[in-house]
Amino acid sequence: MGGAASSLNRHAELVSASTLQSVPSVREEEWTLKQVQGDGTKGGELLRITLASETDIAGWRDKARALLAAEVAPDRVIWDVEGRAATGDLLAQGDGAIPPPMPGAKLRIAKELLTTIETALLHRDEERFALAYDIVFRAQRQPKLHRNPADSGIKRLNAYAKSVRRDIHKMHAFVRFRKVGEQAARERFVAWFEPDHHITEAVAPFFRNRFTGMDWLIVTPEASIAWDGKALATGPGGSRADVPGEDAVEGEWRAYYGHIFNPARLKMDAMRAEMPVKYWKNLPEAELIAPLARSSAGRTQQMLEEKKAPGLFVGETQIEAKPEFGSLEELYEAMAKADLPRKGFSDRFIPGAGPVGAPLFFVGEQPGDVEDQEGRAFVGPAGQLLDTALEKAGIDRDRAFVTNAVKRFRFQQRGKRRIHQTPTAGEIDMHRWWLDQERLLVEPKVIVALGSSAARALAGKPLKIAQWRGQPLDYAGDAKLVVTVHPSFLLRLPDEEGKRIEREKFVRDLELARELAA
Amino acid sequence: MAVLSRSEKLAILADAAKYDASCTSSGSVKRNSLKSGGIGSTTGMGICHSYAPDGRCISLLKILMTNYCMFDCHYCINRTSSNVRRATFTVQEVVDLTLDFYKRNYIEGLFLSSGIIRSPDWTMEQLVEVARKLRVEHKFGGYIHLKTIPEADPDLMTEAGRYADRLSINIELPDDRAIAAYAPEKSGKRIRKTMATLGHRIGEAKVERKANRKAPLFAPGGHSTQMIVGADPSNDAKILTTSSGLYGSYGLKRVYYSAFSPIPDASSRLPVAAPPLIREHRLYQADWLLRFYGFTVGEILEGGEGGHLDLAIDPKLAWALKNRGGFPVDLNRADRETLLRVPGLGTKGIGKILSARRFGALRLGDLERLVQSVRKILPFVTLADWHPGGRLDSLSLRARLTPPAEQMELF
Numbered sequence: 028m029g030g031a032a033s034s035l036n037r038h039a040e041l042v043s044a045s046t047l048q049s050v051p052s053v054r055e056e057e058w059t060l061k062q063v064q065g066d067g068t069k070g071g072e073l074l075r076i077t078l079a080s081e082t083d084i085a086g087w088r089d090k091a092r093a094l095l096a097a098e099v100a101p102d103r104v105i106w107d108v109e110g111r112a113a114t115g116d117l118l119a120q121g122d123g124a125i126p127p128p129m130p131g132a133k134l135r136i137a138k139e140l141l142t143t144i145e146t147a148l149l150h151r152d153e154e155r156f157a158l159a160y161d162i163v164f165r166a167q168r169q170p171k172l173h174r175n176p177a178d179s180g181i182k183r184l185n186a187y188a189k190s191v192r193r194d195i196h197k198m199h200a201f202v203r204f205r206k207v208g209e210q211a212a213r214e215r216f217v218a219w220f221e222p223d224h225h226i227t228e229a230v231a232p233f234f235r236n237r238f239t240g241m242d243w244l245i246v247t248p249e250a251s252i253a254w255d256g257k258a259l260a261t262g263p264g265g266s267r268a269d270v271p272g273e274d275a276v277e278g279e280w281r282a283y284y285g286h287i288f289n290p291a292r293l294k295m296d297a298m299r300a301e302m303p304v305k306y307w308k309n310l311p312e313a314e315l316i317a318p319l320a321r322s323s324a325g326r327t328q329q330m331l332e333e334k335k336a337p338g339l340f341v342g343e344t345q346i347e348a349k350p351e352f353g354s355l356e357e358l359y360e361a362m363a364k365a366d367l368p369r370k371g372f373s374d375r376f377i378p379g380a381g382p383v384g385a386p387l388f389f390v391g392e393q394p395g396d397v398e399d400q401e402g403r404a405f406v407g408p409a410g411q412l413l414d415t416a417l418e419k420a421g422i423d424r425d426r427a428f429v430t431n432a433v434k435r436f437r438f439q440q441r442g443k444r445r446i447h448q449t450p451t452a453g454e455i456d457m458h459r460w461w462l463d464q465e466r467l468l469v470e471p472k473v474i475v476a477l478g479s480s481a482a483r484a485l486a487g488k489p490l491k492i493a494q495w496r497g498q499p500l501d502y503a504g505d506a507k508l509v510v511t512v513h514p515s516f517l518l519r520l521p522d523e524e525g526k527r528i529e530r531e532k533f534v535r536d537l538e539l540a541r542e543l544a545a
Numbered sequence: 546m547a548v549l550s551r552s553e554k555l556a557i558l559a560d561a562a563k564y565d566a567s568c569t570s571s572g573s574v575k576r577n578s579l580k581s582g583g584i585g586s587t588t589g590m591g592i593c594h595s596y597a598p599d600g601r602c603i604s605l606l607k608i609l610m611t612n613y614c615m616f617d618c619h620y621c622i623n624r625t626s627s628n629v630r631r632a633t634f635t636v637q638e639v640v641d642l643t644l645d646f647y648k649r650n651y652i653e654g655l656f657l658s659s660g661i662i663r664s665p666d667w668t669m670e671q672l673v674e675v676a677r678k679l680r681v682e683h684k685f686g687g688y689i690h691l692k693t694i695p696e697a698d699p700d701l702m703t704e705a706g707r708y709a710d711r712l713s714i715n716i717e718l719p720d721d722r723a724i725a726a727y728a729p730e731k732s733g734k735r736i737r738k739t740m741a742t743l744g745h746r747i748g749e750a751k752v753e754r755k756a757n758r759k760a761p762l763f764a765p766g767g768h769s770t771q772m773i774v775g776a777d778p779s780n781d782a783k784i785l786t787t788s789s790g791l792y793g794s795y796g797l798k799r800v801y802y803s804a805f806s807p808i809p810d811a812s813s814r815l816p817v818a819a820p821p822l823i824r825e826h827r828l829y830q831a832d833w834l835l836r837f838y839g840f841t842v843g844e845i846l847e848g849g850e851g852g853h854l855d856l857a858i859d860p861k862l863a864w865a866l867k868n869r870g871g872f873p874v875d876l877n878r879a880d881r882e883t884l885l886r887v888p889g890l891g892t893k894g895i896g897k898i899l900s901a902r903r904f905g906a907l908r909l910g911d912l913e914r915l916v917q918s919v920r921k922i923l924p925f926v927t928l929a930d931w932h933p934g935g936r937l938d939s940l941s942l943r944a945r946l947t948p949p950a951e952q953m954e955l956f
Binding site: 171174175176177179182196199200201202203204205206214216218233235236237238239240241256274276277278279280282283284285286287288289290291292293294295296297298301302310312316319320323349351361362365366452453456457458459460461463487488 | 650664911
């Protein structure tokens with residue numbers, strides 16, 4: 028170890044010699060350094076300094092201060108730690124007494140340097156105490172030594188400090204608590220972690236400041252730390268077996284981890300750089316990494332190739348289960364408040380009509396002029412036509428709930444007449460959530476979309492009526508969806524023959540709905 | 546009809562949130578729970594508690610309140626015409642989930658966003674209520690980022706800022722025409738107006754805090770936005786000009802760029818292609834040059850062609866290759882502003898050079914100790930024992946500094 032320290036010194040001298048030439052005022056210090064080194068090596072005797080533990084930084088400070096005052100050169104000191112396997116020079120048996128301070132010795136060390144040293148001393152490298160002493164020794168002659176990142180000793184010290192800071196940061200990040208119960212209304216958690224360096228005690232304040240409101244214990248191979256709401260405690264190291272094997276929330280955490288990942292952007296190297304494999308064994312989510320990475324290429328490809336034909340299973344995925352309102356009245360009240368009348372719409376809000384639990388749920392487009400005046404859905408000419416058709420199809424009006432995709436009349440004023448205006452796709456879409464709530468409250472077996480506006484509202488995308496009518500489609504909540512035309516379409520047909528054919532088709536669609544609801 | 550468990554909802558609503566690039570938890574005030582006896586702290590520096598296989602940091606519980614949405618924005622997986630599974634969390638479920646995850650040290654906090662249901666105000670109220678419950682009822686000291694809804698009442702924004710560390714509004718597309726075409730219910734004007742109000746309030750609260758340390762906080766982590774890259778035909782010039790305008794006018798902390806990823810059940814108006822990850826990466830580099838290196842948008846674009854950045858090399862190198870007249874730079878004498886323009890030198894390396902050269906003239910060996918790699922730097926600088934000679938003007942310089950193509954494919 029003495030050899031290493033003196034080689035550090037020689038190196039420092041070389042660096043100084045090559046860089047100091049242009050600054051005459053500092054050259055004097057260079058001279059002093061050489062003098063001191065001469066003194067140190069002449070003494071010849073090696074000193075063994077033993078520190079109380081691997082994290083005995085206060086001890087190192089005390090000893091280093093005394094050694095500096097006595098101007099003991101770094102290569103005369105062997106640093107050891109209690110309980111470490113005996114190494115080093117046999118010439119330095121037992122603890123060497125530190126010589127008395129030199130007369131008039133003044134010690135100086137920059138605060139900035141001391142902070143770096145205290146961090147670097149938590150590094151696992153056994154030579155760190157010697158390295159730090161070598162630097163403070165040289166710093167007596169070169170007070171700004173630490174500002175020179177090109178000095179190889181400083182570079183190594185900085186690298187150690189950086190590595191320790193990273194280890195601390197990773198411990199802050201990767202400790203995973205598991206709940207072990209509650210005591211006196213405080214939740215209790217335990218974690219197992221394996222740091223690279225001697226940092227366990229150093230991270231304790233972070234966990235106290237963050238998890239003040241719960242009791243916790245963190246066990247590492249070297250030491251353990253605990254908090255009970257009043258004081259931090261440190262104890263001996265332990266093993267993984269000290270920590271329970273599972274926690275109820277870990278399943279949810281894994282679900283989150285699996286779903287927040289975007290399969291189109293696999294970057295395993297970036298991930299491994301920040302979360303090195305050595306940590307994986309203590310991270311509950313790590314078991315998902317390999318399967319997620321394997322399946323990602325396939326998932327992306329699937330999305331790229333997917334055909335966009337409307338599936339037969341419209342609304343299949345609208346699986347929101349519970350209605351958010353206690354009753355239809357509450358729903359309509361909230362809706363009338365949230366859905367304020369817009370330009371071009373009537374002020375009047377027309378709710379759906381019919382019994383809760385009706386097996387058939389008819390959805391039209393929007394209230395018409397008559398509905399707007401009377402305040403009830405499907406009472407105008409189209410409503411009357413629907414009534415007739417329902418009767419023909421054998422459907423009891425009491426078993427049907429009727430409502431509209433949009434709940435206000437949209438019109439254009441022409442003189443005294445109010446001309447119906449089809450709502451835009453955007454307006455229909457804005458009401459979809461409400462319509463879904465309405466359906467959840469009624470809980471129908473069969474939903475009938477009257478016309479393309481209603482079909483869009485129910486399926487969330489345009490559906491061609493001609494393509495999908497006459498066949499039951501699967502809908503959310505195990506219901507069936509039947510699409511057909513809007514009764515007003517039947518009113519608008521010009522010729523009688525066309526009217527007759529279309530009305531029959533319409534009644535057939537309603538019969539299909541009745542059969543499905545049976 | 547099956548009732549969804551919390552875990553199933555979490556899967557659906559995390560899936561819905563993953564296209565938001567931001568996951569930072571840094572830059573807010575420092576806080577801890579020692580006094581309150583609650584749970585949570587912020588250190589000023591964010592902590593990534595895990596990393597997903599896409600290399601992205603997992604720092605926050607990033608979820609949607611609901612993925613039902615009235616709006617039909619083409620680029621969005623949650624648009625009303627998309628056929629994805631839908632779910633809605635209750636306020637209490639989000640609060641519990643956040644605390645359960647936080648207490649196990651999985652996360653730094655919550656990033657909450659939502660599809661718009663019932664009305665913009667109602668939706669925003671739900672978001673604010675989650676933040677209020679966490680802060681007030683549970684004494685939660687962790688990080689909270691709320692995605693605000695520009696169409697909601699400004700008073701709700703004020704309330705949100707009281708509890709949240711950061712607020713954001715996504716602009717999504719770089720110009721108003723694109724917004725009108727791809728997000729018919731949104732308006733660029735409205736988004737910018739809300740951003741301006743937000744920036745103004747954040748600035749105001751900071752000034753008040755300086756005068757009076759007990760003045761209430763308002764989103765101390767600032768506000769941010771996100772732009773989608775590659776969904777619409779806008780070029781890099783348009784994107785960077787928009788960013789630069791946003792940084793300048795609204796005091797934004799960050800603009801995030803998100804390469805458009807193919808989404809399930811995509812709208813037919815969108816490109817069907819793998820996400821332009823390299824382009825996203827170059828935009829982030831350009832963004833850095835704008836914010837920390839004193840470059841203007843015009844200068845950055847000089848390095849590319851036709852309003853697009855050079856995808857093969859980084860934007861600073863591209864600029865330097867087209868402006869070789871300003872090089873070589875003497876590393877022993879140049880000021881910080883000039884050093885910032887040297888390819889391969891970052892702000893940290895420059896700091897080290899400035900402090901090391903006080904100890905004497907820097908040589909090649911010194912530079913090697915100060916920076917990660919000298920390969921890209923050497924053709925553009927001189928040192929006590931180094932001059933690039935003809936290398937700087939060599940026609941093959943670009944080719945020699947371009948990384949091999951197979952490394953550019955990030956997956």
